Amino acid sequence: MMVQAVALKVEQVAIRFGGLVALSNLNFTVGEGEIVSLIGPNGAGKTTAFNVITGFLRPTHGTVSYRGTTLNGLKPHEIADFGLIRTFQRSSVFPNDTVYDNLMIGLHRQGRTGLLEAILGLPRARISERRLHQRAGELLEWIGLHRRAFDPAGSLSYGEQRLVGVALALAAEPSMLLLDEPVSGMNASETQDFVELVRKIRGRGVTILLVEHDMPMVMSVSDRIVVLNYGRIIAEGPPQVIRNDPAVIEAYLGQGAMHA
Amino acid sequence: MRSGITILTVAAFASIPLWLRDPYLMNALITTGIFIIAAMSLNLLLGFTGQLSLGHVAFFGIGAYVSALTSLGFDVPLPGDLRIVHDPWPPIAGFALAVVIAGLCGYFVGRLSFRVRGAYFVIVTISFAEVVRLVALNWVELTQGPLALNNISSIALRLPGFGELVLRTKLQNYYLVLAVAVAAYALISRLVKSHFGRAMRGLMENEALATSVGIDVTRTLTLAAVVSAAIAGAAGSLYAHYIRIIDPEVFAFINTVTMVIMVISGGKGSLAGPVVGGLIFGLMPVFLRPIMTPEAQWIAYGGLLIVILFVLPRGIVPSLMQRFAKRRQEVRAVRSVAFSKSSAEEHA
Amino acid sequence: MSEFLQHLVNMLVLGGTYALLGIGLTLIFGIMNVVNFTHGVLYTFGAYIMFIVVNQLGLNFFLALPVAVVAGWLLGAAVELILLRPLRGSDIDTTMLVMIGAWIAMQSGTLWIWGGVAKSVATPFPDEPLVLGSVSVSWLRLFVLAAAALLILATYFLVNRTKLGCAMRATFQDQDTASLMGVNVDLIYTSTFAIGSSLAAAAGALLGPVYVIFPQMGDLAAVKAFAIVILGGLGNITGAVIGGFILALAEELGAGYVSSGYRDAMGFLIIIAVLIFKPTGLFARSERVG
Numbered sequence: 001m002m003v004q005a006v007a008l009k010v011e012q013v014a015i016r017f018g019g020l021v022a023l024s025n026l027n028f029t030v031g032e033g034e035i036v037s038l039i040g041p042n043g044a045g046k047t048t049a050f051n052v053i054t055g056f057l058r059p060t061h062g063t064v065s066y067r068g069t070t071l072n073g074l075k076p077h078e079i080a081d082f083g084l085i086r087t088f089q090r091s092s093v094f095p096n097d098t099v100y101d102n103l104m105i106g107l108h109r110q111g112r113t114g115l116l117e118a119i120l121g122l123p124r125a126r127i128s129e130r131r132l133h134q135r136a137g138e139l140l141e142w143i144g145l146h147r148r149a150f151d152p153a154g155s156l157s158y159g160e161q162r163l164v165g166v167a168l169a170l171a172a173e174p175s176m177l178l179l180d181e182p183v184s185g186m187n188a189s190e191t192q193d194f195v196e197l198v199r200k201i202r203g204r205g206v207t208i209l210l211v212e213h214d215m216p217m218v219m220s221v222s223d224r225i226v227v228l229n230y231g232r233i234i235a236e237g238p239p240q241v242i243r244n245d246p247a248v249i250e251a252y253l254g255q256g257a258m259h260a
Numbered sequence: 261m262r263s264g265i266t267i268l269t270v271a272a273f274a275s276i277p278l279w280l281r282d283p284y285l286m287n288a289l290i291t292t293g294i295f296i297i298a299a300m301s302l303n304l305l306l307g308f309t310g311q312l313s314l315g316h317v318a319f320f321g322i323g324a325y326v327s328a329l330t331s332l333g334f335d336v337p338l339p340g341d342l343r344i345v346h347d348p349w350p351p352i353a354g355f356a357l358a359v360v361i362a363g364l365c366g367y368f369v370g371r372l373s374f375r376v377r378g379a380y381f382v383i384v385t386i387s388f389a390e391v392v393r394l395v396a397l398n399w400v401e402l403t404q405g406p407l408a409l410n411n412i413s414s415i416a417l418r419l420p421g422f423g424e425l426v427l428r429t430k431l432q433n434y435y436l437v438l439a440v441a442v443a444a445y446a447l448i449s450r451l452v453k454s455h456f457g458r459a460m461r462g463l464m465e466n467e468a469l470a471t472s473v474g475i476d477v478t479r480t481l482t483l484a485a486v487v488s489a490a491i492a493g494a495a496g497s498l499y500a501h502y503i504r505i506i507d508p509e510v511f512a513f514i515n516t517v518t519m520v521i522m523v524i525s526g527g528k529g530s531l532a533g534p535v536v537g538g539l540i541f542g543l544m545p546v547f548l549r550p551i552m553t554p555e556a557q558w559i560a561y562g563g564l565l566i567v568i569l570f571v572l573p574r575g576i577v578p579s580l581m582q583r584f585a586k587r588r589q590e591v592r593a594v595r596s597v598a599f600s601k602s603s604a605e606e607h608a
Numbered sequence: 609m610s611e612f613l614q615h616l617v618n619m620l621v622l623g624g625t626y627a628l629l630g631i632g633l634t635l636i637f638g639i640m641n642v643v644n645f646t647h648g649v650l651y652t653f654g655a656y657i658m659f660i661v662v663n664q665l666g667l668n669f670f671l672a673l674p675v676a677v678v679a680g681w682l683l684g685a686a687v688e689l690i691l692l693r694p695l696r697g698s699d700i701d702t703t704m705l706v707m708i709g710a711w712i713a714m715q716s717g718t719l720w721i722w723g724g725v726a727k728s729v730a731t732p733f734p735d736e737p738l739v740l741g742s743v744s745v746s747w748l749r750l751f752v753l754a755a756a757a758l759l760i761l762a763t764y765f766l767v768n769r770t771k772l773g774c775a776m777r778a779t780f781q782d783q784d785t786a787s788l789m790g791v792n793v794d795l796i797y798t799s800t801f802a803i804g805s806s807l808a809a810a811a812g813a814l815l816g817p818v819y820v821i822f823p824q825m826g827d828l829a830a831v832k833a834f835a836i837v838i839l840g841g842l843g844n845i846t847g848a849v850i851g852g853f854i855l856a857l858a859e860e861l862g863a864g865y866v867s868s869g870y871r872d873a874m875g876f877l878i879i880i881a882v883l884i885f886k887p888t889g890l891f892a893r894s895e896r897v898g
Contacts, residue, residue, distance in 0.1 A: 075471070076468075077471045077474050085472060094462055095465065096465055097465065101458070108458065109474040113455060115451075118450070118455055119450045120450075125454070169472075379643045382643060383838065387876040391873055520705065555716045555719045562713030562714070569709070570694070573698075
């Protein structure tokens with residue numbers, strides 16, 4: 001087996017809110033180009049882990065590092081500058097803007113020009129803007145939303161908004177993408193399309209970490225699965241192993257038996 | 261289409277002095293124009309960045325005082341037997357300095373205030389303005405306090421080859437204000453349509469999402485604050501050199517409220533909103549003066565603000581544009597129905 | 609030293625009324641999340657009620673105070689019902705601006721009706737102050753302190769020992785759960801606004817006779833109320849009481865030892881300092897992040 005380069009490293013991360021221990025002794029890595037899924041029953045701490053990794057929460061203990069750089073204490077936009085981009089489960093878009101404009105905002109990292117240049121309309125700024133517009137159009141086509149390009153993002157269906165959220169994240173040119181419950185609100189065929197999309201994204205060299213509840217989807221798309229319960233990791237491994245792990249099955253008992 | 265309307269409007273405004281002779285109305289137009297510039301700058305923060313800064317009059321007043329003091333000169337004792345003496349500079353330098361210093365204040369207020377959000381931010385900005393007012397009132401050695409700074413000179417433009425043109429008449433001041441207003445409008449328009457404008461908009465709509473794609477909240481908000489404050493300072497400078505006498509009342513909260521009413525009624529987040537709202541509320545006193553006392557007018561303004569917020573919460577300009585957009589959609593829909601009906605009849 | 613004691617005494621009197629102002633606003637701001645710009649107007653209103661009842665109607669000074677409280681309560685309820693309830697659910701900017709509109713209209717109305725000339729309220733107390741050692745305090749001020757203390761205690765009782773108060777506290781913590789438990793949230797909001805407004809009116813009714821009455825007197829009072837609320841933490845009544853006294857102390861010491869012109873700046877400076885360095889107030893427990 002080839003040894004992969006490590007992209008994201010989560011070491012001994014813990015976080016408590018007053019008396020509540022939301023995460024404890026979290027240890028896992030994500031290799032470059034891997035697709036790893038974080039699963040677990042409701043309240044297991046998945047979104048909390050996401051928030052810690054992307055800088056929206058500060059851990060009480062432990063370190064998060066990406067490609068060797070420690071991310072602790074960095075603000076979310078600084079973490080984004082390292083190529084770590086996340087999506088949101090709720091409020092995943094800029095609702096009052098068109099889908100096209102949503103992508104234009106997502107392209108922020110690509111469009112950095114000086115303020116004066118932008119205001120005076122100097123050539124460098126104009127070229128940059130043209131490039132951004134081109135990129136937005138390309139992304140729209142690639143992700144299949146061109147028909148809805150000029151509709152306000154807030155008017156799209158829940159599932160379509162998830163898709164816009166992913167497109168937004170892609171616009172930011174991530175080297176690692178963190179997807180927070182990306183298929184919630186999607187029907188079976190939309191979910192299938194999304195699995196294809198995830199594979200396409202990985203094919204372009206993007207490492208992916210996702211949080212999900214949809215078991216069939218997780219089983220079919222992941223290289224590895226990390227299972228959380230009560231803030232701790234209870235199992236880790238490829239889908240076949242996780243499927244049959246007794247600890248995992250027990251964690252989900254009462255939430256409905258696991259089937260895939 | 262849009263820029264056509266803009267050019268026509270500017271031309272219309274430029275032509276007004278050619279047929280309007282009433283000096284009282286001209287004066288109203290000039291002061292309204294100055295307030296519109298200030299309102300546009302407030303709109304940048306309020307409408308395009310989503311921050312309700314209710315201390316905006318502080319930047320206006322700081323601009324006015326800086327410009328006035330620069331052109332009047334001052335001699336101020338400091339603790340420890342020190343004095344600051346400044347000889348009068350030409351008013352145009354006062355204008356430049358007003359813009360710079362107001363912008364600088366915008367930077368500091370921005371960095372401090374944006375640590376908090378929402379209602380707390382509103383309160384901090386109000387407090388800042390009141391502290392500035394109290395300083396202007398009490399630091400008498402510098403500002404003359406309530407006795408006011410007077411005899412401020414008018415702005416003079418020195419054109420190489422043409423000599424010096426002192427802008428004393430109403431006509432000249434009108435065009436000066438119009439020129440600055442157009443420049444401010446253009447600046448804000450370009451800013452809003454640029455890369456930075458998109459960042460501001462993203463922050464306003466969904467701050468968490470915006471930061472996750474790399475938008476630096478503090479930097480963006482501070483930038484908006486600096487530009488906004490600088491433009492307000494410019495308006496203040498124009499005010500000082502036109503009215504030629506300023507006192508701490510320029511910092512009164514009621515002036516912020518006036519600007520806010522102009523922006524909200526016209527439509528925050530639209531470029532033309534403050535202009536429309538400004539014209540309405542700036543010129544209303546002129547028409548109401550013969551029939552209402554000032555107190556009654558203010559009751560009317562308060563009432564009008566409430567009515568507008570209930571009936572046209574997005575403001576006049578956006579509501580009108582929505583109306584037109586709907587009309588266009590309806591026309592298109594009717595046309596397409598008519599078309600399909602007639603082609604169905606053809607095939608029947 | 610006696611000068612310091614004098615300041616201390618003044619501080620107690622002032623602090624009590626400031627506490628009333630602060631409690632009223634912290635209830636409104638805390639439970640309803642409304643930036644109540646009409647709070648200052650209610651303060652002015654309470655003072656003018658005293659003027660009307662005592663000077664113009666010639667009634668008993670001590671009866672005038674309950675009249676002012678009730679009148680404040682009614683006006684507050686009216687404002688909430690007419691302006692705030694229809695806007696329930698709008699964004700905070702719209703609500704704030706509506707409050708500003710109401711403030712302008714009401715204050716201008718006051719100016720229109722009574723004119724800008726300051727008025728003073730006739731009081732039944734002897735002119736000779738009470739002298740205790742090196743400190744003197746007027747009877748009026750003593751009455752103000754006593755009345756304020758009484759009203760503060762009454763508010764504590766209302767919030768902590770009555771069913772209404774329990775419902776208010778529940779709504780403050782979690783509006784949705786409270787309504788699921790059967791609390792009529794609309795009624796609570798109107799009551800809260802009315803109670804908060806009546807406390808502002810009470811503060812105005814008490815301080816009006818001490819100084820003079822004029823239409824803009826509420827503006828400064830409003831700012832001070834916000835300073836107290838921010839100091840003490842949103843929705844924290846005890847914090848508001850302590851904050852009221854801290855503000856009074858800062859003002860007294862500032863006026864006495866720095867410069868009386870900047871006395872009123874104390875409130876603003878406190879606001880700015882607290883919001884920059886400890887936005888949750890001096891007394892709030894550290895909050896859950898995220």
